[in-house]
């Protein structure tokens with residue numbers, strides 16, 4: 284069982300020192316009694332802060348409809364990041380909340396965030412072949428043989444030796460495509476269409492595994508059960 288002060292600090296309530304002050308001020312209870320010992324080993328479910336249960340002590344999994352113009356990195360050097368959309372307490376958690384893979388700054392759509400590193404690994408490892416579907420708007424029509432090249436795993440990206448894993452291309456309109464891939468190489472979709480002679484003018488992720496955005500507006504997020512991908 285974790286120490287009370289460590290538990291609260293790791294869930295983003297404040298520094299160890301700050302949470303000790305909260306304990307001293309009587310804002311924390313354990314098992315229905317005011318907590319007095321910051322070092323006590325506690326069951327997270329028995330802890331209340333200001334009378335309320337702890338904020339996701341078992342981990343976080345978030346589904347975000349990413350807007351254009353936000354980066355997926357933690358730093359601010361490349362501009363505002365998706366983390367700025369989340370509640371401040373979640374941004375202070377440790378282990379930190381990170382994106383499951385990344386979308387480019389101008390790519391929109393389905394983005395997952397979690398504090399479970401094993402889940403990130405499982406969902407991004409090409410070994411697990413989790414399908415990710417993208418809608419792309421192109422500057423020109425891909426060649427007639429594009430479907431076959433992609434499905435056959437015969438597309439090699441410039442500068443890479445290993446061909447991309449088989450991918451499915453569906454033409455939704457002359458310049459509107461859906462591409463489903465199971466890897467997550469750097470700028471992969473843009474580079475795949477680039478290798479077919481097309482420039483991607485707009486890119487939106489519509490599916491991740493079986494998950495879709497549903498009625499989430501751009502910039503909105505929702506919490507998912509931490510067990511969502513248990514069978515993936």
Ligand code: URA
Nearest residue numbers: 386387390470472473
């Ligand atoms: N492939 C890209 O090129 N960009 C993304 O954001 C995601 C996949």
